[in-house]
Amino acid sequence: MANGKTNGHKLRRVYVWEQPVRIYHWLNALTIIVLIATGFYIASPLAIQSSKEASQQVYNGLGTHHTFLAAYIFLFNFLFRIYWGFVGNKYANWKQFIPTSGRFFKEMWQVFKMDILMLRGKEHMSVGHNAMAGFIYFFTFIAFLVQCITGFGLYASMSTSWWFPKLFKWVPGMFGGDAPLRSVHHATTWFFIIFTVIHVYLVFYHDYVEGRGEISSMGGGWKFVEEEVFEKGLEVPNEPTPAKEA
Amino acid sequence: MDKPTVQKTPTYLEEFKRKGYSRKDFLRFCTLMGAYLGLESTALGQVVKAMETKPRLPVIWLHFQECTCCSESFIRSSHPIVADVLLDQISLDYTETLMAASGHQAEEAMKNTMTKYKGEYILCVEGSVPTAADGVYCMIGGKTSMQILEEAAAGAKAVIAWGSCACNGCVQAAKPNPTSATPIHKLVKGKPIIKVPGCPPIGEVMAGVIVHVVTFGRLPDLDALGRPKAFYSKRVHDTCYRRPYYDAGLYVESFDDENAKKGYCLYKVGCKGPSTYNACGVTKWNNGVSFPIQSGHGCFGCSEENYWDNGRIYERASAFPGFGIESTADTVGKTALAATGVALAAHAIMTNVRKKKLIKNLEKEGKESEQELKS
Numbered sequence: 374m375a376n377g378k379t380n381g382h383k384l385r386r387v388y389v390w391e392q393p394v395r396i397y398h399w400l401n402a403l404t405i406i407v408l409i410a411t412g413f414y415i416a417s418p419l420a421i422q423s424s425k426e427a428s429q430q431v432y433n434g435l436g437t438h439h440t441f442l443a444a445y446i447f448l449f450n451f452l453f454r455i456y457w458g459f460v461g462n463k464y465a466n467w468k469q470f471i472p473t474s475g476r477f478f479k480e481m482w483q484v485f486k487m488d489i490l491m492l493r494g495k496e497h498m499s500v501g502h503n504a505m506a507g508f509i510y511f512f513t514f515i516a517f518l519v520q521c522i523t524g525f526g527l528y529a530s531m532s533t534s535w536w537f538p539k540l541f542k543w544v545p546g547m548f549g550g551d552a553p554l555r556s557v558h559h560a561t562t563w564f565f566i567i568f569t570v571i572h573v574y575l576v577f578y579h580d581y582v583e584g585r586g587e588i589s590s591m592g593g594g595w596k597f598v599e600e601e602v603f604e605k606g607l608e609v610p611n612e613p614t615p616a617k618e619a
Numbered sequence: 620m621d622k623p624t625v626q627k628t629p630t631y632l633e634e635f636k637r638k639g640y641s642r643k644d645f646l647r648f649c650t651l652m653g654a655y656l657g658l659e660s661t662a663l664g665q666v667v668k669a670m671e672t673k674p675r676l677p678v679i680w681l682h683f684q685e686c687t688c689c690s691e692s693f694i695r696s697s698h699p700i701v702a703d704v705l706l707d708q709i710s711l712d713y714t715e716t717l718m719a720a721s722g723h724q725a726e727e728a729m730k731n732t733m734t735k736y737k738g739e740y741i742l743c744v745e746g747s748v749p750t751a752a753d754g755v756y757c758m759i760g761g762k763t764s765m766q767i768l769e770e771a772a773a774g775a776k777a778v779i780a781w782g783s784c785a786c787n788g789c790v791q792a793a794k795p796n797p798t799s800a801t802p803i804h805k806l807v808k809g810k811p812i813i814k815v816p817g818c819p820p821i822g823e824v825m826a827g828v829i830v831h832v833v834t835f836g837r838l839p840d841l842d843a844l845g846r847p848k849a850f851y852s853k854r855v856h857d858t859c860y861r862r863p864y865y866d867a868g869l870y871v872e873s874f875d876d877e878n879a880k881k882g883y884c885l886y887k888v889g890c891k892g893p894s895t896y897n898a899c900g901v902t903k904w905n906n907g908v909s910f911p912i913q914s915g916h917g918c919f920g921c922s923e924e925n926y927w928d929n930g931r932i933y934e935r936a937s938a939f940p941g942f943g944i945e946s947t948a949d950t951v952g953k954t955a956l957a958a959t960g961v962a963l964a965a966h967a968i969m970t971n972v973r974k975k976k977l978i979k980n981l982e983k984e985g986k987e988s989e990q991e992l993k994s
Contacts, residue, residue, distance in 0.1 A: 382984065416935060418887065420872050437866075489966075491973035530854060530896070546843050551854070551894030552920060552929040556937050556948065563952030567959050574963045582974050584981045 383600040384585075389464045389501050390594040397454045398591055404447040405565055411440040412562055441528060448521045451514075464501030470511040472504075480504035488578075498602050506575070509568075516564050523558040527551060628674035631833065640700060645670070648700040652830040655823050655902065656839065657849040669834040676829055677732055677740040679771055680781075683757050683764040684791050684800055685746030688819040689782035695905045696822030726760055733774050741832070742775035743825070744768065747784045747791060748806055749798035756798040768806060777811045777838055779828060780804060780845075783921060786816035793927035804845065811838055814845040818921035821902050824850045846896070855892035855918050858900030861885065879915060889933040890917030897922045 390398070415437055458467035472478060484505035486492045502510065526544025530551075548554040580587035590596045629637070635645050649666045658666070682690075720728055732740055746764075749756035754763030772778055780803040783789040791800040804812045815824050828847060831839040840848045856862065864870070864884035871879040871888050886893070895918050899910040911918055917933070920926040930937030936947035971978070 418868055418870060420870065420887075491969050493973070530852070531857060543843055549925055550920075550923040550929065551896075552891065552923055552926070552937070555894055556930070556939075559936075560939060560948035560952070563948060563955065566952065567956055570956065570959055571963065574967075578967075578970060582970060582977055582981075584985075 384597040385600050385603065387500055387596050387598050388462075388594050389590055389596045391462055391465065392594065393453070393457055394461060394465050395591055395594055397450055397457065400446065400450050401454075404443045404450065405569070407443040408440060408447060409562060409565060411437070411443070412559075415440065416559060444521075444524050444528070447517075448525070451517050451521065455514075469502050469507040470514065472508065477504050477508075481508060498598075500596060500598055513568055516561055516568075520558065520561050520565075523548070523554055523561070526554055527558060628677070630672055631670040631675050632672075634675060635700065644700065649830075651823075652827055655827045655849065656831055666830065666834045670830070673833050676833060677736040678743060678829070679729060679732055679740055679775075680743040680745065681764075681767060681771060683744065683746030683748050683768070683784075684798070685782065685784045687745070689745045689784075689817075692817075692819035692904065693822040693825055696826065729771070733771065737774040739776055740774070741777055741779060741829070742771050743779045743781050744785045744803050745781045747788045747800040747802055749791075750801050750806075751797070751799035765806065768803070772807045772810055775810055777813060777832070778803060778807055779825065780812055780814045780816075781825065782820050783816045783818040783926075786814040787924040789818055790927055793925075812845055813838060813841060813847060816846065816851075816922040816924075817897060818919075820922065821850065821898060821904065823902050824898070850898040850902075851896045851922070853896065853898070855895045855897050855899050855912070858898070859892050859912055860900065861912060874915075882915075885912060885915075885917040887935070888917055889931060889935060891920030891923070891926070891930075892918040895920040895923050 455467075457465055458470070463469075472481075480499070481504040483495075484503045487495075488505070522541065522544055525538055525541040526548070529538045529541040529544065532538035545551050545554050548557060576587055579585075585596050585598055587596070632645060635648075640648075646667065649670055650663060653660070653663050653666050746757075748754070748764045748768055750765065754765040757764040759767060780786045784791065784800070785803045788796070788800045788802050791798060792802070804814065813828055815828070824847060827849065828839060831837075842848050842851060844851075856865070859865075861882065861884045864882075865886055869878065869881075869883045871883050871885050873879070874888060884890070890912065892912065899918070900912070903910045903913070919932060920929065923929065936949060938944045939946050939948045939951045
C-alpha cells in the first residue's frame, strides 16, 4: 500500500477494546434497550382489548418480569465493568473516566474546540476514549448508579425471593416514598435515550473524520492508527507507552 | 364514668365485662388482633392472657391540625370492642372530640393522667403542629399545640403519630405550607414514635399497636420509616384484588368505559397503589365494607409522604420539577431529544463544511489505494 504515495498512511493495528470490554458494551446496550422498552411499557401500558380471562394472559406481568431480569444483568455487568477498570488495559482503566491530571482537562478543551466548535487546528490523537468522551462516560456511570439504586429501591418491597433486593429497602425513604422515587427513575431513563443518540452519532462522526475504524472497533477490538502518530509522538500523553501495545 | 382514683386500674377483660361483652366476644377480639398483628396462632394464648390480667394502658389523645377523620375511622373499625372499649377507655383520660368533660375539667383530667401515669401512658397525636408565627395557628386552652405536645410527650412511654397529618403533615403541609405544619417526629425527640400514616389510617392499626404493647410489653416491629411492619410492609398494589388485571395488562382506560364496569385495574387512571404502603386491600374500612379501589376509584396514596405534592390524582405521570406544572418527565425528555436531534444535524452539516479538507484527504487516500490495488 504505502509505496511512496503522498498521502498513503501506514496504519498500526492497536488492540483497544479487550473482549470483556466488548462483551460488557453489547450486553449493556442490549439490557438498556430492553429496560427502556419495558420501562416505558410499564409506565404506560397499551390498551389491550381481550375477551380472555385475566388468568390466561400476562402481558404486563411478563414486561415487569423482563425488566427485573434485565436489571440484574445490567447491574452485575456494570459492577464487572468497574472491576475491569482496575485490571483491564489502559484504555479501560478508570483514569480514562475520572480526571486525575491537568492534561485531562487540556485534552477535553482541545476536543471541545476541534469536535464541537469545529475550529481548525491540531487534531487530537486519542487512541481509546478521548478525554471528553471519558468524562461523559463518568456521568453515565453515575446515571447507571442512580438507575440501579432507584430501580432496585422500587423493586425491594415487591421482591419476595432472595436477600439482594432487600438491601435497597432504605431507598424509598431517602427519596420521600415510592412515588417520587419512581419519578426520578422515570426521568433518568431519558438521560439514557439522549446519551444513546449522541453516542451513536459520535461513533459515526469519528469513523467519518478519522478513518480509524471507530465503528468496527467495538466488534473486533481493533483501531487502526497512523504510524506517524506514534513516530512523531502526537498521541495524547495521558495514554503512556503506546508503542508496546501493538 | 368513674374516675380512676382509688382502685387500681382495671384489666381489659374487666372493662369488657363491664361493657357487657361476652367471653366469646372477647376471644374473637383477641383472635382478630392477633391476626392483624401477624401473630402465629400459638401466640393467641399470650394475647388472651395479657388482656385478662394486665391493666389497660393509659392513653392521651391530642388533636391538632386535623379533620378528625382519623377518629372517625377508628370508631368504625371492624370489631366493636376496638372502638367501644379501647376508645372509651382512651377518652376517659383525654381526647377533645369524644370526652365528656370540657374546659378546666378536661385540662385537669389530662394533667392527672400525665402525673399519675408518668412514663407509662401512650400519647396519640392526631394532626400536625404549626410552627410558623410561634404556633399561633393552633391553640387550645391558651397554649400552642407545640407547648401542649412538648408537655404531653415528656412523660409518655411512646408516641403514636396517628394519621398522615401527624406523620407527614398531609394537606396543610402541602406547598406552600403557610402555617409550617410540621409532623410529630420532627418535634418530639428521644421518644419512640410509631407512625400510622393514612388519611384516615385504618382503625385496627391503632388497636393492634395497643394490644401488642399490652401483650408483649414493647412496641411492635417498625420499618425504616417508623411504621408498624405488620400493616405497612406491603404496597396496596400487592394485596389488591384487582392485581391479576394489572399483570394481565387489562386496564380501565377511562372511568366510564366497559373496562371500568368489568372491574379492571385502575393503574392507567392514576391509581397510586403501586407506590403506596398500606393494608387497605386486606383490612378495608368501615367494618371491612370496602376500600377505594373496590369502589372503583384508584388509590390516592394517602399514606405516603407528600402525597398532595407528589403527583396528579388521575394520572401516572407527575410534573417535572422546574418545567412548569403541565410538563412531565416525558414532555421534557421529548423536547430534549428533539433539541439533540437538531443539534446533531447541525453538527453533521458543520462537520462536512469545516472538516472538508480532512475528509477529502481521507477519501483521496482511500481512492488512491483502491486504484493501486486494481493495477
